[in-house]
Amino acid sequence: xxxxxxxxxxxxxxxxxxxxxxxxxxxxxxxxxxxxxxxxxxxxxxxxxxxxxxxxxxxxxxxxxxxxxxxxxxxxxxxxxxxxxxxxxxxxxxxxxxxxxxxxxxxxxxxxxxxxxxxxxxxxxxxxxxxxxxxxxxxxxxxxxxxxxxxxxxxxxxxxxxxxxxxxxxxxxxxxxxxxxxxxxxxxxxxxxxxxxxxxxxxxxxxxxxxxxxxxxxxxxxxxxxxxxxxxxxxxxxxxxxxxxxxxxxxxxxxxxxxxxxxxxxxxxxxxxxxxxxxxxxxxxxxxxxxxxxxxxxxxxxxxxxxxxxxxxxxxxxxxxxxxxxxxxxxxxxxxxxxxxxxxxxxxxxxxxxxxxxxxxxxxxxxxxxxxxxxxxxxxxxxxxxxxxxxxxx
Amino acid sequence: xxxxxxxxxxxxxxxxxxxxxxxxxxxxxxxxxxxxxxxxxxxxxxxxxxxxxxxxxxxxxxxxxxxxxxxxxxxxxxxxxxxxxxxxxxxxxxxxxxxxxxxxxxxxxxxxxxxxxxxxxxxxxxxxxxxxxxxxxxxxxxxxxxxxxxxxxxxxxxxxxxxxxxxxxxxxxxxxxxxxxxxxxxxxxxxxxxxxxxxxxxxxxxxxxxxxxxxxxxxxxxxxxxxxxxxxxxxxxxxxxxxxxxxxxxxxxxxxxxxxxxxxxxxxxxxxxxxxxxxxxxxxxxxxxxxxxxxxxxxxxxxxxxxxxxxxxxxxxxxxxxxxxxxxxxxxxxxxxxxxxxxxxxxxxxxxxxxxxxx
Numbered sequence: 001x002x003x004x005x006x007x008x009x010x011x012x013x014x015x016x017x018x019x020x021x022x023x024x025x026x027x028x029x030x031x032x033x034x035x036x037x038x039x040x041x042x043x044x045x046x047x048x049x050x051x052x053x054x055x056x057x058x059x060x061x062x063x064x065x066x067x068x069x070x071x072x073x074x075x076x077x078x079x080x081x082x083x084x085x086x087x088x089x090x091x092x093x094x095x096x097x098x099x100x101x102x103x104x105x106x107x108x109x110x111x112x113x114x115x116x117x118x119x120x121x122x123x124x125x126x127x128x129x130x131x132x133x134x135x136x137x138x139x140x141x142x143x144x145x146x147x148x149x150x151x152x153x154x155x156x157x158x159x160x161x162x163x164x165x166x167x168x169x170x171x172x173x174x175x176x177x178x179x180x181x182x183x184x185x186x187x188x189x190x191x192x193x194x195x196x197x198x199x200x201x202x203x204x205x206x207x208x209x210x211x212x213x214x215x216x217x218x219x220x221x222x223x224x225x226x227x228x229x230x231x232x233x234x235x236x237x238x239x240x241x242x243x244x245x246x247x248x249x250x251x252x253x254x255x256x257x258x259x260x261x262x263x264x265x266x267x268x269x270x271x272x273x274x275x276x277x278x279x280x281x282x283x284x285x286x287x288x289x290x291x292x293x294x295x296x297x298x299x300x301x302x303x304x305x306x307x308x309x310x311x312x313x314x315x316x317x318x319x320x321x322x323x324x325x326x327x328x329x330x331x332x333x334x335x336x337x338x339x340x341x342x343x344x345x346x347x348x349x350x351x352x353x354x355x356x357x358x359x360x361x362x363x364x365x366x367x368x369x370x371x372x373x374x375x376x377x378x379x380x381x382x383x384x385x386x387x388x389x390x391x392x393x394x
Numbered sequence: 395x396x397x398x399x400x401x402x403x404x405x406x407x408x409x410x411x412x413x414x415x416x417x418x419x420x421x422x423x424x425x426x427x428x429x430x431x432x433x434x435x436x437x438x439x440x441x442x443x444x445x446x447x448x449x450x451x452x453x454x455x456x457x458x459x460x461x462x463x464x465x466x467x468x469x470x471x472x473x474x475x476x477x478x479x480x481x482x483x484x485x486x487x488x489x490x491x492x493x494x495x496x497x498x499x500x501x502x503x504x505x506x507x508x509x510x511x512x513x514x515x516x517x518x519x520x521x522x523x524x525x526x527x528x529x530x531x532x533x534x535x536x537x538x539x540x541x542x543x544x545x546x547x548x549x550x551x552x553x554x555x556x557x558x559x560x561x562x563x564x565x566x567x568x569x570x571x572x573x574x575x576x577x578x579x580x581x582x583x584x585x586x587x588x589x590x591x592x593x594x595x596x597x598x599x600x601x602x603x604x605x606x607x608x609x610x611x612x613x614x615x616x617x618x619x620x621x622x623x624x625x626x627x628x629x630x631x632x633x634x635x636x637x638x639x640x641x642x643x644x645x646x647x648x649x650x651x652x653x654x655x656x657x658x659x660x661x662x663x664x665x666x667x668x669x670x671x672x673x674x675x676x677x678x679x680x681x682x683x684x685x686x687x688x689x690x691x692x693x694x695x696x697x698x699x700x701x702x703x704x705x706x707x708x709x710x711x712x713x714x715x716x717x718x719x720x721x722x723x724x725x726x727x728x729x730x731x732x733x734x735x736x737x738x739x740x741x742x743x744x745x746x747x748x749x750x751x752x753x
Contacts, residue, residue, distance in 0.1 A: 040609035119420035120434035134734035136689035375592035
C-alpha cells in the first residue's frame with residue numbers, strides 16, 4: 001500500500017520523496033536550459049566569426065542612407081539607423097492609434113447592433129462579424145491595398161469632398177491646421193476646461209450622495225470643453241488657419257497626406273479587430289443577469305437610466321479585458337504592414353535596416369523588445385484596472 | 395352597496411401570429427426601428443445586386459483570355475491557374491501523392507471511430523505523419539520533391555497541420571508547467587508563454603528564418619519550410635498552453651484531492667483524471683486557436699514561402715495574365731472563409747454539446 005503523500009517516511013528512497021524529487025526535476029530542467037543556451041551561444045559566436053558579421057549596437061549611429069515614405073518627425077537619408085528605429089516606432093504607434101480608435105467605434109456599434117430587436121439590423125451586424133472575422137487579416141490588407149485603393153482614380157480625377165478633402169490612388173488629402181502663436185490661449189482654455197470638469201464631477205457626486213439629485217455631468221462637461229476653447233479661439237482673433245491641399249502638376253501639394261499604405265492598413269486593422277470587439281461588447285451586455293434589468297424596471301427606472309446605471313457598469317467589467325487584448329492584437333498585427341510597405345517598425349527597421357547592416361540578432365531582438373514592452377505595459381495597466389474595478393464583496 | 399354596471403367590451407387582442415405581426419415586432423416596432431429597417435434595405439439594394447452582377451451574371455466563366463469583354467469577374471483565370479493555387483509548383487505527374495495523403499487521412503478518420511483497440515489506434519495516430527512525409531517529400535523509391543516546390547493550398551495545409559499537431563503536446567507541457575508547484579519550472583513556463591504571446595508572429599518568423607541558422611552548427615542545413623514550421627509551432631504552443639491552462643483552472647480542487655487520496659502519482663492524476671476533463675472543457679477554445687493559426691499561416695508569404703495567398707500575387711504577375719488579383723483574392727477569400735466559418739460553427743456546436751452546466 002502506498003503511503004499518504006504529505007508525510008513521507010524517513011526510510012523512503014529519495015526518488016520516492018516528492019519534495020526531493022521536485023528539486024531534482026528543477027535542477028535537471030535548469031541544467032538542460034544551460035546546456036542548450038551554451039550550445040546555441042557557442043554556435044552563434046562561431047558562426048558570427050566565420051561569416052564576419054559585425055556585432056554590437058554601433059550600427060544605430062551609422063548613416064541609414066535610404067528615404068522613408070512617411071515620418072512623423074524630421075527625417076532624411078543622412079539620418080542614422082537609430083533615427084529609423086524611432087521613425088518606425090512612431091509610425092507603428094500612429095497606425096495602431098488610428099486603428100484602435102476606429103475599431104472601437106465600429107465594434108461598439110456592431111456589438112450593440114447585434115442585440116438590436118430589429119431583425120434586419122441584428123442580422124446585418126451578424127453577417128459583418130462572420131464575414132470579416134473569418135478572413136485572414138493579411139488577405140484583407142492586401143485586398144484593400146492592391147484592389148480597392150489601387151483602383152481609385154489618379155490625382156486629376158480625384159474624388160473631392162467639400163473641395164477640401166481629396167481621395168485618389170496616391171492617398172487621402174485633408175486640410176492641415178496651421179497654428180499661430182496666439183493658439184496657446186486656446187490650449188490653456190481647454191486645460192482650464194478640463195480642470196473645471198474634474199471639479200464638476202466631484203461636486204455632482206457629492207450632491208448625488210447627499211440629496212440623490214442627478215446632474216447632467218457628461219453633457220455639461222462636453223459643453224464646457226467645446227464652448228470655452230471655441231470662444232477663446234474667436235476672441236483671440238482666430239489664431240489658426242487651414243492649409244488646403246491643391247492640385248499642382250500631377251499631384252496634390254500641401255495639407256496632410258495619408259498615404260495609401262497607411263489607409264489600407266488602418267482600414268483592414270479596424271474592420272478586422274472591430275469584429276472581435278463587437279463580440280466582446282455583445283458577450284459583456286449578455287452577461288448581465290436578466291434579473292438585474294427586471295429589478296430595475298420594477299423600481300420604475302427609465303430605460304436609459306437602467307442602461308447607464310445598471311447594465312453598463314456591470315457589462316464594462318466583462319467587456320474591458322478582452323477589448324484591451326484586442327488593442328494589443330491590433331498593435332501586433334500592424335507589423336503585417338511589411339507586406340505592403342507601410343514604413344512602420346518591422347518594415348523599415350527589421351526590413352530595410354536589417355538588409356543594409358545585416359545584424360539580424362540585434363535588430364530582431366530590439367524589434368521584439370518593443371512589442372514585448374508594449375504588451376507588458378498594457379497588461380500591467382489592465383491588471384491594475386481590473387483590481388480597481390472588481391466588485392467589492394464582503 | 396355597489397350596483398352592477400356592465401363594462402364596455404375591450405377590443406380584441408392584436409394578432410400575435412402571422413407575417414404582419416412578425417413584421418411589426420421585428421422590423422417596424424417604433425420609428426427608430428422603421429428607419430433602421432429602411433436603411434438596411436437601402437444598403438442591401440446598393441451592395442447585393444452589383445455584387446451578384448459582378449460575380450455571376452456578368453462574369454466570364456469559360457473561353458480564352460482574348461474573349462473577355464464583359465465587366466464582370468473573369469473566373470477563367472481561376473480555372474486556368476487552379477492547379478497552381480492548390481499544389482504550387484508540385485510536379486503535375488506527382489499530384490496523386492498529396493491526393494493520396496488526403497485520402498488516407500479521410501480513411502483514418504473514418505476508421506478511427508470503428509476501432510476500439512488502443513494499440514491499433516496508436517498505430518494510426520503515429521503512422522500518419524510518417525506516411526504523409528514520405529508521400530509528400532519522397533524517399534523509399536519515390537521521387538524526391540524538395541519543399542521549395544511545395545506551394546498553394548497544399549503548403550497552407552501542411553503548415554497549419556504541423557503547427558496544430560506538434561504544438562499540442564508542447565502546449566500541454568507548458569500549461570502543466572505553468573500550474574506546477576515547482577518554482578523554477580513555473581518561471582520557465584511563464585517566461586516562455588509571455589514572451590511568445592507578447593511579440594507578433596511575423597517577428598518570430600523572422601527570427602526563425604534569419605537567426606535560427608546562426609544558432610546551429612553550419613553543417614546543419616535548415617530547410618526554409620522547416621524554419622517557418624519551427625516559428626509557427628513555437629508560437630502556437632504558447633497559445634495552446636494558455637487555452638489548456640484555462641481548462642485546468644476550471645477543474646475543481648476536489649478532483650486533485652480525490653486522485654491524491656487514492657494514491658495516484660502526478661502523471662497518473664494528470665493523465666487519467668485532470669487532463670481528460672480539462673481538454674474536454676478546452677475543446678471549443680482549442681478549435682478557436684486552430685482557426686487563428688489557420689488564418690495566420692498566410693504570414694509565411696512574408697518570409698518568401700508560396701502559400702495559397704502568395705500564389706495569387708505570383709500568378710497575377712504572369713505576363714500572360716496580368717491584373718487578375720481581384721479574382722484571385724476573392725477565390726482565396728472564399729477558401730479561407732468556408733474553412734474558418736465551418737470550424738467556428740463546429741466549435742460552437744461542441745460548446746453546446748459539452749455544456750454540462752446544469753445551473
